[in-house]
Amino acid sequence: MPDIKIPGRESLLKIYEQMLRIRLFEQKATELFTQGLVTGSMHLYIGEEAIAATAGVLLRKTDTITSTHRGHGHCIAKGGKTDRMMAELLGRKAGYCGGKGGSMHMADFTEGNLGANGMVGGGLAISVGAGITNAIMKKNDSVTICFFGEGATNEGIFHESLNLAAIWKLPVIFLCENNLYQVFTSVKESLPVKNVSVRAASYGIPGIICDGNDVFELYDVLSSAIEIARKGGGPSLIEAKTYRWEGHYTGDGYAKGGYRSIEEVEAWKAKDPIARLGAYIIKNMIAERGLLEKIQKDLKSEMEKAALFAQESPWPDDGDLCKDVFFERQV
Amino acid sequence: MPVIRYSQAIRDAIAEEMRRDKDIFVMGEDVETMGGVFGCTKGILEEFGHDRIRNTPISEAVIIGAGVGGALTGTRMLVEMQYVDFILHAMDQTINQAAKVRYMTGGKAILPLVIRAQQGSGRGNGAQHSQNLEAIFCHMPGLKVVMPSNPYDAKGLLKTAVRDNNPIMFFEHKVLYNTTGEVPDGEYTVPFGKADIKRVGKDVTIVATSWMVLKAMEAAGILEAEGIDAEIIDPRTLVPLDKDTIISSVKKTGRAVIVHESHGVCGIGAEIAFVINELAFDWLDAPVKRITSAQAPIPYSRKLEQLTIPSTEKIVSGVKEVLNRS
Numbered sequence: 013m014p015d016i017k018i019p020g021r022e023s024l025l026k027i028y029e030q031m032l033r034i035r036l037f038e039q040k041a042t043e044l045f046t047q048g049l050v051t052g053s054m055h056l057y058i059g060e061e062a063i064a065a066t067a068g069v070l071l072r073k074t075d076t077i078t079s080t081h082r083g084h085g086h087c088i089a090k091g092g093k094t095d096r097m098m099a100e101l102l103g104r105k106a107g108y109c110g111g112k113g114g115s116m117h118m119a120d121f122t123e124g125n126l127g128a129n130g131m132v133g134g135g136l137a138i139s140v141g142a143g144i145t146n147a148i149m150k151k152n153d154s155v156t157i158c159f160f161g162e163g164a165t166n167e168g169i170f171h172e173s174l175n176l177a178a179i180w181k182l183p184v185i186f187l188c189e190n191n192l193y194q195v196f197t198s199v200k201e202s203l204p205v206k207n208v209s210v211r212a213a214s215y216g217i218p219g220i221i222c223d224g225n226d227v228f229e230l231y232d233v234l235s236s237a238i239e240i241a242r243k244g245g246g247p248s249l250i251e252a253k254t255y256r257w258e259g260h261y262t263g264d265g266y267a268k269g270g271y272r273s274i275e276e277v278e279a280w281k282a283k284d285p286i287a288r289l290g291a292y293i294i295k296n297m298i299a300e301r302g303l304l305e306k307i308q309k310d311l312k313s314e315m316e317k318a319a320l321f322a323q324e325s326p327w328p329d330d331g332d333l334c335k336d337v338f339f340e341r342q343v
Numbered sequence: 344m345p346v347i348r349y350s351q352a353i354r355d356a357i358a359e360e361m362r363r364d365k366d367i368f369v370m371g372e373d374v375e376t377m378g379g380v381f382g383c384t385k386g387i388l389e390e391f392g393h394d395r396i397r398n399t400p401i402s403e404a405v406i407i408g409a410g411v412g413g414a415l416t417g418t419r420m421l422v423e424m425q426y427v428d429f430i431l432h433a434m435d436q437t438i439n440q441a442a443k444v445r446y447m448t449g450g451k452a453i454l455p456l457v458i459r460a461q462q463g464s465g466r467g468n469g470a471q472h473s474q475n476l477e478a479i480f481c482h483m484p485g486l487k488v489v490m491p492s493n494p495y496d497a498k499g500l501l502k503t504a505v506r507d508n509n510p511i512m513f514f515e516h517k518v519l520y521n522t523t524g525e526v527p528d529g530e531y532t533v534p535f536g537k538a539d540i541k542r543v544g545k546d547v548t549i550v551a552t553s554w555m556v557l558k559a560m561e562a563a564g565i566l567e568a569e570g571i572d573a574e575i576i577d578p579r580t581l582v583p584l585d586k587d588t589i590i591s592s593v594k595k596t597g598r599a600v601i602v603h604e605s606h607g608v609c610g611i612g613a614e615i616a617f618v619i620n621e622l623a624f625d626w627l628d629a630p631v632k633r634i635t636s637a638q639a640p641i642p643y644s645r646k647l648e649q650l651t652i653p654s655t656e657k658i659v660s661g662v663k664e665v666l667n668r669s
Contacts, residue, residue, distance in 0.1 A: 107449075108449070109451070110450070112448075112449045113447045117448065119447075119452070126416070129440075130439070131435055131439050137404060137408020137411065137440075138408060138415065140408065140409040141408065141409035141415065141418075141420070142412045142413070142415070144370075144418060145412075146416070149368055149394070149413075168404060169404050169408060172402035172405035175400055175402065176405050176409065336445055336446050336448075337484045339450075339453055339507075339508035
């Protein structure tokens with residue numbers, strides 16, 4: 013019987029807080045989007061928060077992640093500050109990328125976030141490179157969690173990345189957030205297999221399915237995969253089944269009653285990871301309701317401040333247009 | 344001064360840099376055991392071991408994509424495309440990731456990544472093993488593009504590339520690997536953005552890249568016998584491009600012929616011609632001439648391949664055309 017890894021009180025409260033931070037951040041960002049302050053589109057992570065938040069408490073600062081177009085949650089979970097994120101969404105100088113990246117290119121190298129990515133599967137090969145640095149060059153025990161959706165597993169780079177990571181036993185946890193849809197198309201039309209995890213067999217690595225809305229399952233499965241990777245055992249493919257409540261992007265008018273039935277959406281909302289963990293915490297007397305309410309109140313205030321910070325941040329200068337194309341100083 | 348092959352110059356640059364900097368990691372198809380198809384990494388495994396150089400599967404996208412990830416996390420990545428044609432498997436990694444990551448992150452990303460690739464026609468390898476793709480990469484902001492034409496430059500430019508903190512497209516030429524040239528024993532580098540005046544002349548400026556520099560030099564010899572004094576400029580790096588050297592030369596000669604092996608349409612010749620138009624129009628005594636491969640894929644048949652590659656004769660007649668001497 014393998015050991016089941018269970019999060020302690022501190023971890024549970026941290027996961028709860030981070031899940032709520034992600035949700036409230038995106039709700040605030042949606043408000044600003046509706047006001048026309050955020051351009052382009054945002055891909056909302058609401059409903060999937062358990063995955064990033066749980067991964068976040070299991071990683072060290074020296075560990076790295078690669079993220080996706082649906083990356084706000086990953087950024088927050090890896091230590092991202094909501095005020096600088098909000099400023100980035102508004103295209104302002106104080107944003108994480110000085111306003112040049114936006115939602116799909118949020119990166120924070122100081123916290124080990126190697127970046128969101130506008131290309132589906134864009135982070136896969138980058139995570140393999142991080143694995144080369146850690147395992148082959150620096151020979152440390154740092155790991156990389158590579159987030160991607162089930163849609164990315166149909167890209168060629170998925171195969172190339174897992175294949176190379178497996179051959180070289182690189183410390184990468186390939187964490188597939190299977191939210192059942194690629195833009196408007198169901199996995200039923202895009203995947204010939206029921207579970208992405210079976211694809212691990214092609215590379216001779218563990219392939220594990222878990223409930224992506226269940227913090228306890230995620231904690232157990234990710235703990236094991238991270239431990240294997242830290243000890244030089246190589247990569248794993250974890251499939252976390254989940255659901256994006258709001259559809260593909262902000263203003264996805266077809267997400268409820270279009271390509272997805274209202275019943276389906278409601279059924280998934282009933283599996284809300286935040287409500288589930290909140291109920292567990294209270295029922296098991298891990299914390300009192302008052303503490304959870306205080307967490308929520310503090311976070312709401314944080315988001316108000318983040319929105320204000322973003323709106324008060326200056327725009328980039330005209331002179332910034334052609335800056336940062338190249339690294340200018342030579343070594 | 345020792346005379347060595349172009350491929351040896353590449354190998355020496357890699358070995359010397361790897362001795363100097365333990366953070367350099369080399370990977371690519373067949374680079375380890377046999378030193379690659381053209382022998383440019385021969386001996387690296389024996390000296391540096393399996394943790395500094397690795398064979399990869401035939402997976403060009405992850406070779407370059409992992410190059411990006413490695414570079415972002417502090418490794419100086421030196422990756423190889425066995426043939427430049429194969430990089431078309433990895434265009435997302437090269438253009439969407441490598442070229443843009445620094446800009447997209449507001450200048451936070453540092454990406455010491457060198458992509459070595461061998462390109463060019465002349466060996467009967469057919470349409471998918473003979474291309475010259477430099478123009479595609481010159482077009483994309485964020486990539487530097489290097490095209491050495493001789494062993495001295497190959498070594499000095501590769502050392503500069505490895506020490507640079509940007510993604511570098513380093514294009515070697517398959518026909519040049521066996522050419523020889525003088526290379527000093529000691530340490531030296533060749534800076535980016537500094538063209539080399541291969542021959543000083545007063546009648547016409549010939550700007551040529553890579554293998555075409557050798558053909559232009561041959562042409563200059565023939566032209567000299569006919570009393571035409573050609574100046575030959577090898578830009579060495581296309582990004583950054585040494586406009587000053589080209590423009591000073593054109594202002595002196597009043598005539599320019601650009602020779603490159605890649606196709607003409609939207610090629611680097613078009614860009615150089617525009618630069619001349621913009622900065623030296625009033626000094627021109629004739630329209631700028633461009634000599635390139637035909638606007639057709641590189642054919643297999645030796646006869647047709649020789650027909651498409653810019654020849655010494657075509658350069659000679661092109662020069663005479665701009666001098667109204669045909």
